[in-house]
Amino acid sequence: MAEPVLAVEDLRTHFFTQDGVTRAVDGLNFTVGAGETLGIVGESGCGKSVTALSVMRLLPAGLGRTVGGKVLFGGRDLLQLDEAQMRRIRGDRIAMIFQEPMTSLNPVLSVGEQIAESVMIHQGKTKAEAWARAAEMLALVRIADAERRVKDYPHQFSGGMRQRVMIAIALSCHPQLLIADEPTTALDVTIQAQILKLMIELKSRIGAAILLITHDLGVVAETCQRVVVMYAGRKVEEASVLDLFDRPLHPYTRGLMASIPRHRRAGPPPRRLQEIPGIVPNLRDPIAGCAFAPRCPLATARCTAEAPSLRSAGTHSVACWEVTP
Amino acid sequence: MSGTILRRLLSMLPVMGVVAICVFLLLHLAPGDPASIIAGENATPENIARIREQLGLDQPVWKQFLVWIAAMLHGDLGTSLFWGDTVLSLIGQRAEPTVSLALTTLAVAVFLAIAIGVLAASHAGTWIDRLVMGFAVLGFSVPVFVVGYLLIFVFAVNLKWLPVQGYSPLAEGLLPWLRNLVLPSVALGMAYVALIARITRTTMLDVLAEDYMRTARAKGVATRAMLFRHALKNAAVPIATVVGNGVALLIGGVVITETVFNIPGIGRLVVDAIARRDYPIIQGVIMVFSGVYVLVNLLVDLSYTLFDPRVRG
Amino acid sequence: MTRLRRFARRNPTIVIGAVLLAVVTVLAVAAPLVAGDPMLLKPEDRLMPPGARYWLGTDHLGRDIYARTVFGARISLVVGLSVAVLSVAIGLGIGLAAGYWRRVDALVMRFMDGMMAIPAILLAIALVSLNKASVGIVIIAITIPEVPRVVRLVRAVVLTVREMPYIEAAVSGGSRGLKIVLRHILPSTVAPLIVQATYITASAILIEAGLSFLGAGVPPEIPTWGNMIAQSRLFVVRAPWTIFAPGTALALVILAVNLVGDGLRDFLDVRLARRM
Numbered sequence: 064m065a066e067p068v069l070a071v072e073d074l075r076t077h078f079f080t081q082d083g084v085t086r087a088v089d090g091l092n093f094t095v096g097a098g099e100t101l102g103i104v105g106e107s108g109c110g111k112s113v114t115a116l117s118v119m120r121l122l123p124a125g126l127g128r129t130v131g132g133k134v135l136f137g138g139r140d141l142l143q144l145d146e147a148q149m150r151r152i153r154g155d156r157i158a159m160i161f162q163e164p165m166t167s168l169n170p171v172l173s174v175g176e177q178i179a180e181s182v183m184i185h186q187g188k189t190k191a192e193a194w195a196r197a198a199e200m201l202a203l204v205r206i207a208d209a210e211r212r213v214k215d216y217p218h219q220f221s222g223g224m225r226q227r228v229m230i231a232i233a234l235s236c237h238p239q240l241l242i243a244d245e246p247t248t249a250l251d252v253t254i255q256a257q258i259l260k261l262m263i264e265l266k267s268r269i270g271a272a273i274l275l276i277t278h279d280l281g282v283v284a285e286t287c288q289r290v291v292v293m294y295a296g297r298k299v300e301e302a303s304v305l306d307l308f309d310r311p312l313h314p315y316t317r318g319l320m321a322s323i324p325r326h327r328r329a330g331p332p333p334r335r336l337q338e339i340p341g342i343v344p345n346l347r348d349p350i351a352g353c354a355f356a357p358r359c360p361l362a363t364a365r366c367t368a369e370a371p372s373l374r375s376a377g378t379h380s381v382a383c384w385e386v387t388p
Numbered sequence: 389m390s391g392t393i394l395r396r397l398l399s400m401l402p403v404m405g406v407v408a409i410c411v412f413l414l415l416h417l418a419p420g421d422p423a424s425i426i427a428g429e430n431a432t433p434e435n436i437a438r439i440r441e442q443l444g445l446d447q448p449v450w451k452q453f454l455v456w457i458a459a460m461l462h463g464d465l466g467t468s469l470f471w472g473d474t475v476l477s478l479i480g481q482r483a484e485p486t487v488s489l490a491l492t493t494l495a496v497a498v499f500l501a502i503a504i505g506v507l508a509a510s511h512a513g514t515w516i517d518r519l520v521m522g523f524a525v526l527g528f529s530v531p532v533f534v535v536g537y538l539l540i541f542v543f544a545v546n547l548k549w550l551p552v553q554g555y556s557p558l559a560e561g562l563l564p565w566l567r568n569l570v571l572p573s574v575a576l577g578m579a580y581v582a583l584i585a586r587i588t589r590t591t592m593l594d595v596l597a598e599d600y601m602r603t604a605r606a607k608g609v610a611t612r613a614m615l616f617r618h619a620l621k622n623a624a625v626p627i628a629t630v631v632g633n634g635v636a637l638l639i640g641g642v643v644i645t646e647t648v649f650n651i652p653g654i655g656r657l658v659v660d661a662i663a664r665r666d667y668p669i670i671q672g673v674i675m676v677f678s679g680v681y682v683l684v685n686l687l688v689d690l691s692y693t694l695f696d697p698r699v700r701g
Numbered sequence: 702m703t704r705l706r707r708f709a710r711r712n713p714t715i716v717i718g719a720v721l722l723a724v725v726t727v728l729a730v731a732a733p734l735v736a737g738d739p740m741l742l743k744p745e746d747r748l749m750p751p752g753a754r755y756w757l758g759t760d761h762l763g764r765d766i767y768a769r770t771v772f773g774a775r776i777s778l779v780v781g782l783s784v785a786v787l788s789v790a791i792g793l794g795i796g797l798a799a800g801y802w803r804r805v806d807a808l809v810m811r812f813m814d815g816m817m818a819i820p821a822i823l824l825a826i827a828l829v830s831l832n833k834a835s836v837g838i839v840i841i842a843i844t845i846p847e848v849p850r851v852v853r854l855v856r857a858v859v860l861t862v863r864e865m866p867y868i869e870a871a872v873s874g875g876s877r878g879l880k881i882v883l884r885h886i887l888p889s890t891v892a893p894l895i896v897q898a899t900y901i902t903a904s905a906i907l908i909e910a911g912l913s914f915l916g917a918g919v920p921p922e923i924p925t926w927g928n929m930i931a932q933s934r935l936f937v938v939r940a941p942w943t944i945f946a947p948g949t950a951l952a953l954v955i956l957a958v959n960l961v962g963d964g965l966r967d968f969l970d971v972r973l974a975r976r977m
Binding site: 119121125150151152153154155158159161163166167168169170171172173180181184185216218229232 | 513598599600602603604605606607608609610617618621622624695696697698
């Protein structure tokens, strides 16, 4: 594989609260290749959003802190940069879009100002040039009558359109990496597909890679080349999308697949939707064995005693004692 | 736009009408005979009768009310019992010191308060924040006249940096005018700064926690632009509201400050009127000050459209 | 005991304020026991600086400032508490009525807007100047401008609460008017009113002192902090203690009430109550 855009090595992000330390991300490794779309899936609370925020160094101040690991981007470890250097990367080389289009745009600034701002900060363009770029970007994300609408404010746009504006902001400086944290979760199903399609199309046009964070395997199937499945702050399985859907190995991944509504999958006729019993473990207490063991149908005594390490065959790797890659 | 302003100006009328009714009722619901109370304890019956006539108290109440309202609408605030001049002309003569004091205080206080409020919010939980908040509680708690005498004692009497008391008209030079206003403005503005700094901090903390602030950080926006360009504009409406409501503090405080610093303004006019029981002056100043308060708050209302596109509609 | 300590650690402002207030209250109640005669004139001892004989010095008539300051606390506390109780009681009645019965609402609220426009201290000056000076008149004069603030607060609570599903449930369950107000809405006003009452107390003490200072308050012969400062005005250069003793007392008491208010506001999580 060519040099990856982003390489995350042994990332550890902990949250420090009055009641103790929560190991939200606990030794995570993954890479994103140039132009590739990598999905990170898992239930809420598995640490996938914290991973995204750790890469961007946008963790809530005073609460979460990355205590170990490396985030290599363009040969530099982002965790070692000072705030000013990091600011030059954010919005320029790495851009991010968030889950809540309704609240992620500043209500008192026009969308044009919000797009132009990035361009002015990172590319040193004049105000007029930046505004021209804003209108261009707005047209690019297919907002009709872009020239006029740059002057409008977020409340004059619908949820789906606001997410388009977010994409316009994120792509305005042609980043190498776009991090999308649940970009379609808050949208109507019909709009979801449009937004995903737009993201993928624009990404290949500007040659960016995407790190897509989602709980939805359906979204992964439609957009990603590779998938990392996370559970309790760790990677439990990684494979190409085809491989994963063809041959899910980890019991957790299989559980996730069984809980996807039927109409989104090909395959045999409807049967009852499965849910994974139990809940995500409390990450405040150190977990001795496999974090999934209490909910796992295959769990043995060994699983609760000893944490399984990642074993791989080809590009498919899995952390489980009971299955072979 | 001008239609809105006109409509809002008209909406002042009922409020001022209520003010007029309240002031009228005060005089007429007071137990006992206002004329003899105003005349004082050693008044002769002739004196009392003269005051009664001057205030129109010998007329039926409904007629008195109509006369009072009609006079108000003509801008007639009555005639001083002591000076014999119209209240409006007396207020006009005393306006310069009061307006100077109030406007300089307002301008400096709003600017300063927003600055320290933003500072506290951006350093939430640190000693800077605690210092600002501590000052804010203190600012509410120490009365204007206590601050005033403390300032006089330290800066005028002991350090001799500034004049002890008095006022120098602007016509006699900018510097003496300013030097005389420094201490009174600080005393007067203390509570106002505290009030605005507090609401600024609270609102800014709410705004800083919003999703769009995270978006701004993710765009690589620098800290100062985050605070002032992205956050403060969102916090502007609640802050402006308190700036408007808080003018009541300045108006009440002016009366006391002018007494402490011996400034010959409208406040002094009222205080002197208390001892002389010159009720028309008290009435007239209430009307003028209430009018200023209503007008300022009207301007604040109109300013919302500058800050928030959503109310532009 | 441990629960009390935990409360104290989490709400230090309430505890500091409450302790200060308790001390002042005890001093005020026990004034004749802990202080001398506040009225006693000793012309030969006039303008004595603080020292062994007079802790806080004497004023221009040779009166003991310590005694006068201790007795002065009585008026401040009485005025502060009376105004708080009165304005909350009156404002609660009007606010509940205005919030619940739409027909009176517009009229009452326009009237309250008008009253809020009148600067409190001027309204009080007007009232006091039309009556013979007394503590009662001062209390009434300060209460009147505070009422609209309580009305607004109560009305805001009622308007929020009446949209809640449980009120709809009560209505559809057959409860009506007065019963709904008393059983379901009144309890929601308690927490914000407690906080608002502390703010009113602080503001009433402040205004009372201001009125006394301007010569529009309680009769000058009664020792109040405002009166003491007013009478010592001319001596600020020669005898600053005559002003700073009552001034400090005033600031401390108002600070204590404000600390309790702010603490309660956080503790009860009240957002509606406010100073202005």
